[in-house]
Amino acid sequence: MNFSLVFDSLPLLFQGLLMTLLLSVASMIGSTIVGLVAATLRTSRLPVGSQIARVYVEIFRGSPLLITLLVVYYGVAYAGYAMNVLVAAIIGISVYHGAYIAEIIRGGIEAVPHGQWEASRILGLSSTQTFTSVILPQTRKLVLPPLVGQYIALIKDTSLAFIIGLAELTRQGQSIVDRVGQPVLIYFLVAIIYFIICYPLSLWVQSLDRRRLA
Amino acid sequence: MPYEWTTVFGYLGEFLQAAWLALEITFLAFVLAVVLGILAALGRNSRLKVLRFVAGMYVEAIRNTPVLLQVFVAYFAVPSLGIHVNAFTAGTIALGVNVGAYLAEVFRAGISSVPKGQLEAAGILGLNQGQVLLSVVFPQALRNVYPAVINNLIQILLGTSLLSAIAVPELTGTAVTINARTLIFVQVFTVTLAIYLILSNLLSYAGVLIGRRAFKPALVVPRSAFRQSLTFRRATNGTGEGSS
Amino acid sequence: MSLQPQLDLEPRIRLVDVKKSFGQTVVLQGIDLHVMEGEVLVLIGASGSGKSTVLRIMAGLETADTGEVWVNSVPLHDPRRSKEIRGHVGMVFQQFNLFPHLTAQGNVTLALTKARKLSAVDAKQKALAVLERVGLADKATNYPSQLSGGQQQRVAIARALAVEPSIMFFDEVTSALDPELVGEVTGVMKSLAKEGMTMVVVTHEMAFAKQTADRVVFMDQGVIAEQGEPEQVLTNPQNDRTKQFLHRVLDV
Numbered sequence: 172m173n174f175s176l177v178f179d180s181l182p183l184l185f186q187g188l189l190m191t192l193l194l195s196v197a198s199m200i201g202s203t204i205v206g207l208v209a210a211t212l213r214t215s216r217l218p219v220g221s222q223i224a225r226v227y228v229e230i231f232r233g234s235p236l237l238i239t240l241l242v243v244y245y246g247v248a249y250a251g252y253a254m255n256v257l258v259a260a261i262i263g264i265s266v267y268h269g270a271y272i273a274e275i276i277r278g279g280i281e282a283v284p285h286g287q288w289e290a291s292r293i294l295g296l297s298s299t300q301t302f303t304s305v306i307l308p309q310t311r312k313l314v315l316p317p318l319v320g321q322y323i324a325l326i327k328d329t330s331l332a333f334i335i336g337l338a339e340l341t342r343q344g345q346s347i348v349d350r351v352g353q354p355v356l357i358y359f360l361v362a363i364i365y366f367i368i369c370y371p372l373s374l375w376v377q378s379l380d381r382r383r384l385a
Numbered sequence: 386m387p388y389e390w391t392t393v394f395g396y397l398g399e400f401l402q403a404a405w406l407a408l409e410i411t412f413l414a415f416v417l418a419v420v421l422g423i424l425a426a427l428g429r430n431s432r433l434k435v436l437r438f439v440a441g442m443y444v445e446a447i448r449n450t451p452v453l454l455q456v457f458v459a460y461f462a463v464p465s466l467g468i469h470v471n472a473f474t475a476g477t478i479a480l481g482v483n484v485g486a487y488l489a490e491v492f493r494a495g496i497s498s499v500p501k502g503q504l505e506a507a508g509i510l511g512l513n514q515g516q517v518l519l520s521v522v523f524p525q526a527l528r529n530v531y532p533a534v535i536n537n538l539i540q541i542l543l544g545t546s547l548l549s550a551i552a553v554p555e556l557t558g559t560a561v562t563i564n565a566r567t568l569i570f571v572q573v574f575t576v577t578l579a580i581y582l583i584l585s586n587l588l589s590y591a592g593v594l595i596g597r598r599a600f601k602p603a604l605v606v607p608r609s610a611f612r613q614s615l616t617f618r619r620a621t622n623g624t625g626e627g628s629s
Numbered sequence: 630m631s632l633q634p635q636l637d638l639e640p641r642i643r644l645v646d647v648k649k650s651f652g653q654t655v656v657l658q659g660i661d662l663h664v665m666e667g668e669v670l671v672l673i674g675a676s677g678s679g680k681s682t683v684l685r686i687m688a689g690l691e692t693a694d695t696g697e698v699w700v701n702s703v704p705l706h707d708p709r710r711s712k713e714i715r716g717h718v719g720m721v722f723q724q725f726n727l728f729p730h731l732t733a734q735g736n737v738t739l740a741l742t743k744a745r746k747l748s749a750v751d752a753k754q755k756a757l758a759v760l761e762r763v764g765l766a767d768k769a770t771n772y773p774s775q776l777s778g779g780q781q782q783r784v785a786i787a788r789a790l791a792v793e794p795s796i797m798f799f800d801e802v803t804s805a806l807d808p809e810l811v812g813e814v815t816g817v818m819k820s821l822a823k824e825g826m827t828m829v830v831v832t833h834e835m836a837f838a839k840q841t842a843d844r845v846v847f848m849d850q851g852v853i854a855e856q857g858e859p860e861q862v863l864t865n866p867q868n869d870r871t872k873q874f875l876h877r878v879l880d881v
Contacts (some may be wrong), residue, residue, distance in 0.1 A: 179516070196491075205509060229582075230578070230582065232583040233539075233581065233585040233586060234543065234544040234578055234582060234585070235544070235545075235546035235557065236543075236546075236583065237546040237547060237557055237561075238546060238557060238574065238577060238578060239582065241557070241560075241561065241574070242574050242578075246565070246571075246574075247569060249568075249570040249571075263474070263534045284724070284726070286722055286724050286725075286726035287726055287728065289690055289720075289722070289726065289727075289742075290720070290722065290726035290785075290788075292687060292689075292690070292725075293689070293690070293713060293716075293718065293720040293789075293794060294715075294716060294717065294739070294740035294744060294788065294789070295715045295717075295740055295744035295745070295792060296739070296740055296743055296744050297715020297743075297744070300743045300744070301474070304739060304743060305739070307727055308730045309728075309729065311729055323449075326794070327449075327450065327451040328451070329451075329548070330451035330453040330454060331451075331475070333453065334549075334550055341451060341453060341454055341457070344454075345457065348461060352465070353465075354457075354458070354461045354462040354465050355462045355465060355466070357459075358454065358458050358462050359456060360456075362450045362454060365449060365450045365451060365454070366445075366446065366449045366450055369448075369449035369450070370445065372450045373445075373448070373449060376499060384607060
């Protein structure tokens with residue numbers, strides 16, 4: 172085990188980690204917002220909105236994230252504008268995972284008993300008031316475990332930004348391997364870092380699940 | 386406008402060849418994933434602590450690290466240990482190993498979804514462990530996990546796009562190449578997206594059809610049960626779906 | 630049970646030749662019905678007779694396919710005006726439909742603050758008053774999951790009363806309750822009736838119908854088979870179907 176190599180790599184890997192975390196957090200926020208909007212549209216009674224949301228979900232759940240990233244990044248370049256790689260990655264990942272989150276939230280909304288809508292209507296609450304004050308709060312418990320699971324998948328998917336040139340964790344690892352070799356050691360380090368981020372989250376999801384089924 | 390479309394359609398042969406390659410990789414990796422998944426599921430349920438540990442490590446290590454990293458490990462790290470692999474093999478094995486870990490959890494949920502009372506009844510009737518597994522557990526577990534298994538198959542297909550990073554001539558890589566050559570960005574990626582959507586929908590339709598024909602009684606599954614992302618589900622949940 | 634003469638008063642509720650189908654199934658075949666101010670109308674009948682559908686149409690939860698539906702002089706059959714009824718009638722459901730994430734008090738104040746735009750202080754005051762009315766002021770800060778079925782249903786009644794409706798609808802509100810809890814709910818309903826509330830009740834509780842109803846309507850297969858005073862319909866029915874139904878229900 173080449174300890175000096177490990178120490179020399181750490182700063183670069185740390186930079187990559189920061190970029191990964193930044194991309195992850197920004198995309199988690201972005202995709203949740205997108206997913207919330209799409210789920211609201213999908214479950215609303217507006218036929219146009221509902222269909223648009225449905226098409227959106229179908230497209231992004233039936234194609235690879237990499238295509239989305241390439242389209243966002245190179246598409247913008249093709250149109251003549253320069254786009255920051257990080258921004259392109261955030262947009263691409265948010266739009267892509269937003270489709271999955273939309274379905275998770277939709278499942279939660281549809282699981283709320285129909286009677287809750289009726290009771291609110293009769294009491295005089297508007298559709299919006301019913302949605303925000305009665306329905307959404309009740310989706311929380313059901314939606315949280317798969318939502319966090321989706322976030323874990325998102326964090327791992329940030330590695331794809333490598334391919335459009337973002338200096339995130341996997342790319343930093345690869346650049347070290349390109350320079351000094353020792354792929355087994357370097358990849359192991361990178362994997363450990365991802366594991367440290369993701370594993371606690373997955374344990375949390377499991378405990379949420381257990382509590383929900385209890 | 387028409388010029389760009391005709392040019393791109395001139396490349397249709399390349400696109401279809403690449404799509405075919407992607408399907409080949411998908412099915413090969415799927416077979417590997419199913420085998421690994423069954424082994425790991427049995428391993429995690431085993432009474433031997435060693436087996437439980439090894440299977441557990443495999444599943445958690447794979448599920449908590451990015452698949453792209455695993456592809457790189459297969460292509461770059463493995464040769465450094467002396468084994469020579471080409472990109473196709475490395476990529477296929479990486480995808481199979483990856484989805485195998487997710488299938489392990491799916492199969493575990495399926496096995497535990499069979500009511501314990503049936504195992505007891507079978508045992509009392511005189512069936513041994515192996516017979517109970519084959520005749521009582523597997524048929525029922527298979528019914529329950531079928532949607533999740535098809536879902537994972539589709540995820541492998543979408544995962545083949547990553548193999549473009551190690552220069553496998555699959556669909557995404559081919560699209561990038563053609564785009565670099567012709568710079569007809571919109572048409573190239575529209576065609577690519579369309580092919581992925583067609584393929585993933587074909588796979589889920591096939592899944593529905595097989596579900597109806599191959600199972601007795603017929604297994605009718607709504608198409609929406611497929612195509613969920615590989616989210617984290619505990620064994621007790623059931624089919625590994627992302628939403629309700 | 631109002632003692633005022635009703636001849637010159639417009640009916641609170643008026644159904645004129647109302648028909649309703651769900652898909653291929655015809656549920657209502659032409660219903661003519663009216664409910665006067667302060668009247669307690671009880672609808673009885675077998676499941677599938679259409680009694681719940683009539684109630685839900687009156688409450689604005691379903692729309693009639695044809696015919697006229699007038700509630701508080703609002704034409705519910707006119708899609709442009711049907712929304713006016715919301716917040717002016719009260720409905721209590723078989724499944725309670727309480728908001729599980731809010732306390733009893735919270736359930737009551739939600740509509741007061743959001744739809745009626747009351748201040749938080751006023752809403753709380755009103756909520757406690759109406760919870761007191763149903764005998765549950767001491768459970769104001771409890772969540773529905775901490776209350777018995779009978780208590781939950783009484784909270785549901787309080788919630789409906791808080792918006793000061795002119796008509797109260799009850800859709801089999803005791804059917805989901807354990808027998809010993811039915812009394813506390815029908816007790817509240819009786820006291821409401823005594824105060825002169827206009828009520829339309831779908832129920833299987835024949836005792837309640839006999840004691841509290843001003844008029845009993847027996848529905849069978851989408852039509853009104855018989856209606857009249859409770860003593861007449863329940864103890865001395867004219868119609869054969871009514872006799873059969875009561876025979877089945879009361880002889881258990």
